[in-house]
Every structure is written in structure tokens, then in C-alpha cells.
Amino acid sequence: METQALHLLKMEGKERRTGYLSIASGKGGVGKTLITVNMGRIIGKNGNKVLIVDGDLGLSNIHLMLGITPSKNLYHYFMGEVSLEEVVVPIEENLSFISSGSGVRELVSLPPTQLKNLIYRLQEYAERNYHWVLFDTPPGIHSDTLALVSSSHIPVIVTTPEPTAIADAYGLIKVLNQEETLKEFYLIVNKVQSSEEGKRIFESIRVVCEKFTSAEVQYLGSIRYNPKIIRQIVNQNPFEEGFTKELTHILTKLPLNIKPHPAGFWERLLTKLRRRS
Numbered sequence: 603m604e605t606q607a608l609h610l611l612k613m614e615g616k617e618r619r620t621g622y623l624s625i626a627s628g629k630g631g632v633g634k635t636l637i638t639v640n641m642g643r644i645i646g647k648n649g650n651k652v653l654i655v656d657g658d659l660g661l662s663n664i665h666l667m668l669g670i671t672p673s674k675n676l677y678h679y680f681m682g683e684v685s686l687e688e689v690v691v692p693i694e695e696n697l698s699f700i701s702s703g704s705g706v707r708e709l710v711s712l713p714p715t716q717l718k719n720l721i722y723r724l725q726e727y728a729e730r731n732y733h734w735v736l737f738d739t740p741p742g743i744h745s746d747t748l749a750l751v752s753s754s755h756i757p758v759i760v761t762t763p764e765p766t767a768i769a770d771a772y773g774l775i776k777v778l779n780q781e782e783t784l785k786e787f788y789l790i791v792n793k794v795q796s797s798e799e800g801k802r803i804f805e806s807i808r809v810v811c812e813k814f815t816s817a818e819v820q821y822l823g824s825i826r827y828n829p830k831i832i833r834q835i836v837n838q839n840p841f842e843e844g845f846t847k848e849l850t851h852i853l854t855k856l857p858l859n860i861k862p863h864p865a866g867f868w869e870r871l872l873t874k875l876r877r878r879s
């Protein structure tokens with residue numbers, strides 16, 4: 603049943619335009635980067651073409667996790683030094699990676715005609731090559747992160763059972779809801795001891811969101827604390843079997859029939875970045 607749902611994801615991806623999904627958290631170290639690369643791999647293995655972006659101004663450490671160090675990033679592309687093809691690093695079949703460097707922020711300072719042209723090319727490149735673009739974001743409520751997350755079709759929030767992580771996840775949802783009028787959120791609880799613990803944490807976040815915001819939080823599921831992962835990351839192989847299984851189940855709960863916004867993702871992002879700069 604799980605595979606069937608992911609197959610649907612693939613079909614949807616082929617019929618509609620590129621989907622943009624971002625992974626964010628209030629507190630750091632909750633597992634965003636690990637979830638992003640594993641999510642990319644699972645979606646890719648189901649026949650979708652996936653691009654992972656560290657929407658992290660170079661701090662995401664995706665490259666460290668994967669053991670690759672791209673010499674050029676989106677910033678160099680925006681500066682006209684390289685083509686997009688030159689900054690995209692293939693990881694495996696259907697899965698590629700692009701480092702944003704300070705690229706996203708740099709967009710705002712470009713002259714309008716150059717910018718329009720770039721936005722058009724980015725949009726066109728993504729539509730031509732990818733079903734999904736996944737953004738790994740830095741923790742917290744930095745304005746670039748708020749712009750990225752609220753421009754995406756699917757905003758995924760990650761927390762762990764730590765009270766500070768839960769409080770910060772709520773804080774992030776609240777800011778996105780109040781400042782960016784984002785309503786729908788998808789929650790993953792990582793590093794749990796049991797699925798009951800995950801459900802309890804989701805429920806506590808859902809209740810405060812319902813009381814104090816207009817945000818609607820959907821529960822995607824939990825991932826167990828798994829000490830094997832640390833060893834694998836040391837060996838720069840972030841793909842662990844148990845983690846993959848749990849994340850595959852989580853992915854079947856994502857909305858498969860996204861209605862694209864009237865304006866394109868990149869245009870929307872730019873408008874938001876400008877407003878916030």
C-alpha cells in the first residue's frame with residue numbers, strides 16, 4: 603500500500619508542475635538535513651527526479667553528510683560565473699544536489715531585468731528537470747527561511763521530544779502563520795522512543811496552534827531515535843535501513859494532489875525576500 607501511494611506521488615509529479623517542499627525547525631539539530639537527504643532518495647527511487655537545495659546559506663552540512671564538496675554554488679550562478687548545469691551535483695540516479703551559498707539572499711540585490719531573466723531560467727530549469735525540489739533550511743525564524751518555507755507547496759516542520767524543540771517548533775509555526783499567513787503545516791517528530799510519544803507531542807502542538815493561531819497542523823508521523831545513524835553519518839553514508847522505512851511510511855501521508863499557487867515558486871520567493879529585506 604505504501605509503494606502504491608508513492609507511485610501516485612510519481613504520477614502526480616508528472617502531471618503537474620514541479621513541487622517545492624521545505625524542511626524547517628525552530629531548534630537546531632533535530633534531524634532536518636538527515637530527513638531531507640533521505641526523503642530525496644526515497645522520492646527519487648520511486649521514479650521522480652529530485653533536486654535537494656541547502657536553502658541554508660551554506661550552513662546546512664548536506665555536503666558533509668554526503669561527502670561531496672561542490673566548488674560552485676547558486677551564488678556563482680547568479681553572478682553569471684557558471685551555468686546551472688555546472689552547479690548541480692549528481693548524487694545518484696534521480697537525485698541531485700545544489701548548494702545555495704549566499705545565493706538566495708543575493709537575488710534581492712540584482713538589477714530587475716537580470717533578476718527577471720534569472721527567475722525565468724530557474725523556473726524553467728526546475729520544470730524541465732525535476733518533479734520535486736527539496737529545501738533544507740537553517741533552524742529558527744530567519745527572514746530568508748520564513749520566505750522559503752512560506753513559498754513552498756509543502757512546509758514540513760521537524761521537532762524532537764525535547765521541550766525546547768517543541769516550544770521552538772510552535773514558535774516557528776506561529777510566526778509563519780501570523781507574518782506569512784501560512785495555514786497548513788506538516789509535522790514530523792524525530793528521535794522518539796515510541797510512536798505514542800510522537801503522537802503525544804503532535805497533539806500538544808496541535809492544541810496550542812488551535813488555541814492561539816489559525817494554523818492547521820497535520821501529523822506525518824515519527825522516527826525513532828536510532829544510534830546506528832550516528833555511526834553511518836561518521837562514515838558519510840546517511841542512508842540507514844530503519845530510518846528509510848519509517849520515512850517511507852511518513853511520505854505516504856504527504857498530500858499527493860498539490861494545487862500549484864497561481865504565481866510560480868521563484869516569483870513568490872522573490873516578492874517575499876524583497877518585502878523582508
Ligand SMILES: Nc1ncnc2c1ncn2[C@@H]1O[C@H](COP(=O)(O)OP(=O)(O)OP(=O)(O)O)[C@@H](O)[C@H]1O
Nearest residue numbers: 630631632633634635636741793826827828831832
Ligand atoms: N532518528 C535519529 N536517531 C539518532 N540520531 C539522529 C536521528 N536523526 C538525526 N540524528 C542525528 O542528529 C544530529 C543532527 O542531525 P541533522 O544534522 O540532520 O539535524 P539538523 O536539524 O539538520 O541540524 P541543524 O539545525 O544544525 O541544521 C546528527 O548527528 C544526526 O545523526
Ligand SMILES: [Mg+2]
Nearest residue numbers: 634635662663
Ligand atoms: Mg541541517
